[in-house]
Amino acid sequence: MLSLLFFIVAAGLILQASIGLTFLISSMWEKERRATVFGGLQFIGMLALVILFFYLLNTGFLKTPPGVMLLIVGLIIGALAAFFLIKRIGENVKALxxxxxxxxxxxxxxxxxxxxxxxxxxxxxxxxxxxxxxxxxxxxxxxxxxxxxxxxxxxxxxxxxxxxxxxxxxxxxxxxxxxxxxxxxxxxxxxxxxxxxxxxxxxxxxxxxxxxxxxxxxxxxxxxxxxxxxxxxxxxxxxxxxxxxxxxxxxxxxxxxxxxxxxxxxxxxxxxxxxxxxxxxxxxxxxxxxxxxxxxxxxxxxxxxxxxxxxxxxxxxxxxxxxxxxxxxxxxxxxxxxxxxxxxxxxxxxxxxxxxxxxxxxxxxxxxxxxxxxxxxxxxxxxxxxxxxxxxxxxxxxxxxxxxxxxxxxxxxxxxxxxxxxxxxxxxxxxxxxxxxxxxxxxxxxxxxxxxxxxxxxxxxxxxxxxxxxxxxxxxxxxx
Ligand code: SF4
Ligand code: SF4
Incomplete structure (x- = not known):
């Protein structure tokens, strides 16, 4: 069960860092300087989270009760955020x-x-x-x-x-x-x-x-x-x-x-x-x-x-x-x-x-x-x-x-x-x-x-x- 939790959290963090990387590359390709700087900062932040996760996993902290609690809270916040950003909300039937x-x-x-x-x-x-x-x-x-x-x-x-x-x-x-x-x-x-x-x-x-x-x-x-x-x-x-x-x-x-x-x-x-x-x-x-x-x-x-x-x-x-x-x-x-x-x-x-x-x-x-x-x-x-x-x-x-x-x-x-x-x-x-x-x-x-x-x-x-x-x-x- 704990392994599954680790896998889901790691996959989510790696996925968001990968999307952040594609945004950075896209901004460079578009020659958007400001977006490149902010995209770079965003990617560094996302990458830091991935590194932190594996570091804490390696030290064994994530296997302790506070570590597991941290992961569960993070997972719930991430899942809720994804739900409220992806679900179809605010349809305009008139547009149809x-x-x-x-x-x-x-x-x-x-x-x-x-x-x-x-x-x-x-x-x-x-x-x-x-x-x-x-x-x-x-x-x-x-x-x-x-x-x-x-x-x-x-x-x-x-x-x-x-x-x-x-x-x-x-x-x-x-x-x-x-x-x-x-x-x-x-x-x-x-x-x-x-x-x-x-x-x-x-x-x-x-x-x-x-x-x-x-x-x-x-x-x-x-x-x-x-x-x-x-x-x-x-x-x-x-x-x-x-x-x-x-x-x-x-x-x-x-x-x-x-x-x-x-x-x-x-x-x-x-x-x-x-x-x-x-x-x-x-x-x-x-x-x-x-x-x-x-x-x-x-x-x-x-x-x-x-x-x-x-x-x-x-x-x-x-x-x-x-x-x-x-x-x-x-x-x-x-x-x-x-x-x-x-x-x-x-x-x-x-x-x-x-x-x-x-x-x-x-x-x-x-x-x-x-x-x-x-x-x-x-x-x-x-x-x-x-x-x-x-x-x-x-x-x-x-x-x-x-x-x-x-x-x-x-x-x-x-x-x-x-x-x-x-x-x-x-x-x-x-x-x-x-x-x-x-x-x-x-x-x-x-x-x-x-x-x-x-x-x-x-x-x-x-x-x-x-x-x-x-x-x-x-x-x-x-x-x-
Ligand atoms: S609406 Fe304004 S911004 Fe758009 S083309 Fe006309 S003057 Fe330019
Ligand atoms: S208000 Fe609409 S049309 Fe104007 S810049 Fe924003 S998205 Fe484009």
Missing amino acids: EGTKGLIVSAVSRQDEREIMFARNRSLPPGSEQYKHFYDAHPEYEEYDTARREKGGPLGQPGTIDKPLERPNLAATFASLSIPLFLSTPEKVEPRALPIFPDQPQNINPDIASEIVKGYTKNLGADLVGITETNPLWVYSHRGEIFHENWDEWGKEIELKHKYAVVFATEMSLDLVGTAPHTPTTIASMGNYAKGAYIATQLAAYMANLGYSATAHHLRHYDFVLVPMAVDAGLGGCGRLGYLMTKEFGPRVRLGAVSTDLPLVPDRPVDIGVEDFCRICKKCAVCCPSNSIPSDDPTEVNGTLRWKLNAETCFDYWGTVGTDCNICMRVCPWSHANTFPHKIIRALISRNRYSRRLFSIMDNIFYGKKPKPKAAPKWAQLNPN
């Missing part, structure tokens, strides 16, 4: 309804003409559309004119890293060429090649879903889900114009497809780690390019199978992607307004293909995002423009959620000349998807007490306001 669980009153469809990018990027001053829009929305005109005079959403690109910004901007804008090229009508809504018969390929929806997900991952997606398209998340009118196709501007958008395949690609940890400096925009735009590459081929694949399909990516969206991704089971909606995935947090970019190919929708998931975000608030604390709310979710267009102030956020983009990404960088869910972080994610996804504990630990190990990391050598700002 996806976006339906967020709706509290009537929702109106968003008009793409009103989004900040469509206003500031697409509308040429002096045009008929410009006059039409600002006559209907005078509240935006003064604001948008001032922003346009500063250079648009990114102001003077790369301002924060001037005068050495050019190579990173060159890389950033190189990626933009892909979505722009792939947003021509024949690429967005491809037709089957003539070698295929006219009638669609008959495929069982279960098998079709498996094939489509496998193919999407094969193209480079890290996460894939399927949802029925909810018309509430479809834009009401077209507002983004990229090919001088102005007859499209203001047209009502009707999504004819019943299903959407939504996918996410992981953004580079190293590049996002530099936010708000220019390397982070290489990641943003590079992932948009990946999204366009994947969505375009996936739509063409479905077309070749005989089904109608539309690619949705940076230069062509018929719907808002975040709610679609939530409904497709990719994650939940976080305080910072982005999709939060279990695997990469908000450190992803999204793309989608809508189709009439019969598929089997995935179920929305509860990964504890809402509860964790209520505790954490790190993005709100670190946001330089105070664009992220630090209070509870509020009603926004019929849904109860956090709403980022896009206007002030984009003004900050204009100040630094990048897409900032500080909120994404500091989010505790954005850490590398390594073994110890996987364990932490698994715990915070299922347990309320783990969320509280690991939110505090994140502040200790990474700081309340983590600083940007150095860029990889190839993206360091010294071209000479």
Whole structure:
């Protein structure tokens, strides 16, 4: 009996020291200096406990009544701690309804003409559309004119890293060429090649879903889900114009497809780690390019199978992607307004293909995002423009959620000349998807007490306001 007690205690101590070691190695690999120091101290403490145990065992103390009592008390404390950190506690059944669980009153469809990018990027001053829009929305005109005079959403690109910004901007804008090229009508809504018969390929929806997900991952997606398209998340009118196709501007958008395949690609940890400096925009735009590459081929694949399909990516969206991704089971909606995935947090970019190919929708998931975000608030604390709310979710267009102030956020983009990404960088869910972080994610996804504990630990190990990391050598700002 005593041997069994010794074995259980030794195994528990060795297990926790091993996890501590993996955390230390992971922190070194992530180039997180502060986490490496604290991870090192934590590992030394855990190792000391293992050594102390074997020392006391060797001296015979653990075989005496006080020694046995010490082990039993330690074991009970350890078992209780494990129980209260691992057991599923604090489920959010609303999250399992996806976006339906967020709706509290009537929702109106968003008009793409009103989004900040469509206003500031697409509308040429002096045009008929410009006059039409600002006559209907005078509240935006003064604001948008001032922003346009500063250079648009990114102001003077790369301002924060001037005068050495050019190579990173060159890389950033190189990626933009892909979505722009792939947003021509024949690429967005491809037709089957003539070698295929006219009638669609008959495929069982279960098998079709498996094939489509496998193919999407094969193209480079890290996460894939399927949802029925909810018309509430479809834009009401077209507002983004990229090919001088102005007859499209203001047209009502009707999504004819019943299903959407939504996918996410992981953004580079190293590049996002530099936010708000220019390397982070290489990641943003590079992932948009990946999204366009994947969505375009996936739509063409479905077309070749005989089904109608539309690619949705940076230069062509018929719907808002975040709610679609939530409904497709990719994650939940976080305080910072982005999709939060279990695997990469908000450190992803999204793309989608809508189709009439019969598929089997995935179920929305509860990964504890809402509860964790209520505790954490790190993005709100670190946001330089105070664009992220630090209070509870509020009603926004019929849904109860956090709403980022896009206007002030984009003004900050204009100040630094990048897409900032500080909120994404500091989010505790954005850490590398390594073994110890996987364990932490698994715990915070299922347990309320783990969320509280690991939110505090994140502040200790990474700081309340983590600083940007150095860029990889190839993206360091010294071209000479
Ligand atoms: S930083 Fe914290 S509050 Fe903000 S999205 Fe991430 S987990 Fe939520
Ligand atoms: S991108 Fe930057 S400015 Fe915008 S919300 Fe995030 S931290 Fe704030």
